[in-house]
Amino acid sequence: MSRQSLLPRTAPFDDSERASLDAVLGSATAIQRAWLAGFLAGVDAAGGQPAAAPAAPPKAAEPLTIIYASESGNCESLAGNVAKLARKQGFKPKVIDFADLDLAVLPKAGKLVAIAATWGEGEPPARAVSTYNALMGDGAPRLDGVEFAVLALGDTSYAEFCATGKALDARFEALGGKRAAERADLDLDFEKPAADWIKGTLKALAPAPVAADNVVAVDFARAASSEDDEAEPSREPVVVEVVEHVNLNSSRSDKETIHLALAFEDGAPAYEPGDSLEIYPENDPALVEEILKATGLTGDEALRRSLLAERDITTLSAATVERFVKATGHEEAKRLIEGGEVRAWIEGRHLIDLIETYPAALTAEHLGGITRPLPPRAYSIASSYKEVGDEVHLAIAAVRYETHGKARSGVASTHVADRISDGAKLRVRLKPNRHFRLPADPATDIIMVGPGTGVAPFRAFVQERRAVEATGRRVGRSWLFFGDRHFTHDFLYQLEWQEALEDRSLTRIDVAFSRDQPEKLYVQHRIDQHRAELVEWLEGGAHLYVCGDAKAMAKDVRLAVENAYAAVKGLSADDAAAAVSALERAGRYQQDVY
Secondary structure (H helix, E strand, O other): OOOOOOOOOOOOOOHHHHHHHHHHHHHOOHHHHHHHHHHHHHHHHOOOOOOOOOOOOOEEOEEEEEEEEOOOOHHHHHHHHHHHHHHHOOEEEEEEEHHHOOHHHHHHOOEEEEEEEOEOOOEOOHHHHHHHHHHHOOOOOOOOOOEEEEEEEOOOOOOOOOHHHHHHHHHHHHOOOEEOOOOEEEOOOOHHHHHHHHHHHHHHHOOOOOOOOOOOEEOHHHHOOOOOOOOOOOOOOEEEEEEEEEEOOOOOOOOOEEEEEEEOOOOOOOOOOOOEEEEEOOOOHHHHHHHHHHHOOOOOHHHHHHHHHOEOOOOOOHHHHHHHHHHHOOHHHHHHHHOOOHHHHHOOOOHHHHHHHOOOOOOHHHHHHHOOEOOOEEEEEOOOHHHHOOEEEEEEEOOEEEEOOEEEEOHHHHHHHHHOOOOOEEEEEEEOOOOOOOOOOOOOOEEEEOOHHHHHHHHHHHHHHHHHHHOOOOOOOEEEEEEEOOHHHHOOOHHHHHHHHHHOOOOEEEEEEOOOOOOOOOHHHHHHHOHHHHHHHHHOOOEEEEEEOOOOHHHHHHHHHHHHHHHHHOOOHHHHHHHHHHHHHOOOEEEEEO
8 A cells, every 4th residue: 555645735846846755754764854844944044044035925826617517427527637736736726517507606707617528419418408508598697807718528429529518618708708728629538638738728727927936825715624635536447357247138139238247356446326337348359350351451460459459440430531531642532521421421330431432551550540549338337335245237238230231239238248258357447426326315215217228227226225224224215117128028127126126125116118019108108107196206305317318218208207297286388397407406306318
C-alpha cells in the first residue's frame, strides 16, 4: 500500500514540489523535522538574511461555475476533473448538474465551463432536457460579461455528432457571453484530449496575475477543512474470470440473452445496485480477416492483433470517410463527400463496406489513422454485492442483424455470446451511476420498468432489498413491469421473480409479451391499465425507475405516466408533464437508458 501524502493537495506547491517535500519529510526522523522547523524559523527571523517582506493578506479565490449534462457519467466525471485542477490554480469552483441548474445563476457566473453529452439523434441527456429547453427558449437570461467555454462529448457513428455541445456554445454566445476558449468536440476516446482541453481552458480563464507574488488565492470554504479530494474508484480495468455463461432464452427463441457471472480474484469493486460494468471486447476474428484480405495486409501479424483487440473496425462515420479520403486520395469517395451524400451512404454500412467499395492502397498506418480506439461497452449490473459477494452478474443480449446484404453483429455482445465460455478471462471496469440509485430509506416503495435486458438492474434492486431485509430492517413494496416477445421463450429470470414474489422481496409483477397476441402489447400499455394504482404509489412517495431503450420505450413509458396523472388527477397534459418533471427533479423518476 502506498504511503499517504503528508502535504494536502491544497498546499501552495505543484505536484513535483509536493512529491519532493513528501519524500524528504516522509523519511525524516522526529529530531530532523524539529531541526528543519527551527532552521526555517531562524531564516525567516533574519540570521544574516534580509528580513522577509510582510505577508500579504490572502486573496479570495476566483469563482468558476462548471455545469454538466451527462447521461452515462462521463461528463460528470470530467466536471469533477475541471473542479480539482481549477482549485489548484486559484479558482473557487462550483459544479452543477444541468438537472439542478437554476438559469438565474448563469448571468452571475462570471466564468463558466459547460460539459455536455449528446444522446440519441442529437438530443441532450434525459436529465438535462427541461433545463436545456429553457435555456434555448425566449425566457433565457442574458450572459453579458460572462466568459464561457464548452466541451462537447459525442459519438461519430451518429449523424448529429456533439449536437448538444455545439448548440450550447452557440447559445451562450447569442446571449451575450464571451467565448474564452474554442469548443472541443470529442469522440468516444475522449480522455486524453479532454485533459488537454481542460488545462488550456483553465489557463485562458485564469484570473489576472496580481502585483505581489506572495499573495495566495484561498478558497475559504475549503480552507476550513483539511480533507483532501475524495478518492475515486480506480479507472484501470481488471481481469476477471467467467464462472457462469447461460442463455436465458429458450432454444426456440429468436433472441439470445447471456447471463454472465464474473469472479474477481482480488475482490469485487465496491459497486452499488444501479452501477454498470464496462467490458473490453475483442472484434470478430472473421471480420478482421476480411479487412486484412481487402487491404492485402494478411501477412501483418502486429496489425492483426491491433485490429482484433485495439481498433474499432465496425463503426463507419462521415469522419471515417473523410480520414479515408485524406489517407488515400480516392476520387470516388471524395465525390461522395463533396456531393453531400456521405451521411446517406454510410447508413447501415461498416468499415469493411468502405474498403471494399472504394479499393485503395492502404497501409497499417493508414488503418490506424482511419479507425478509432475500440471502446469498452457498459452493461447494467444485474446483481447485489450483498447477495452474491465477489461476483458481478450481467445480462447481455446478442445483437445480430443484416444490412446491405451483409450479416452484422454487435462487437461486445457477440464476443460474449459466441467466443467466450466458463473459465474465459475478460477485462472489465466499474462504471458508477449515482443517478440511478435505490432510495436511501429502504422502507420507500419502488416501481421498476425494465423490458428485455432493461430488467438487469432491477434484479440487483430486488436482491439488495432481500439482503437488507435479512438484517432486520423494514423494506418497502416493490412493483416490476417486465416485457419481451414471448412468455414461453423470453421471460428472463422467470423462476427468480416467482421466488421473489414468494419471499416478498418483490411485491408485484406485471408482464407484457408483445407477440403472444395479434396486437402488440408493451409495458406502457400495462402502465396505462394500472394507472390508478401507479399514481397512488407515486403520490404515496414511491420512486419510479426506467431502464432500457431510449429511442422509443423510455419516451413511451414517460408519456404513459404523464397520461396516468392526467386521467387520475384530472390534470391538463401540461400540468401532468409538470407533475412528472417534479418527480424527476426530486430524484423520484430515474432513468438508465441506452
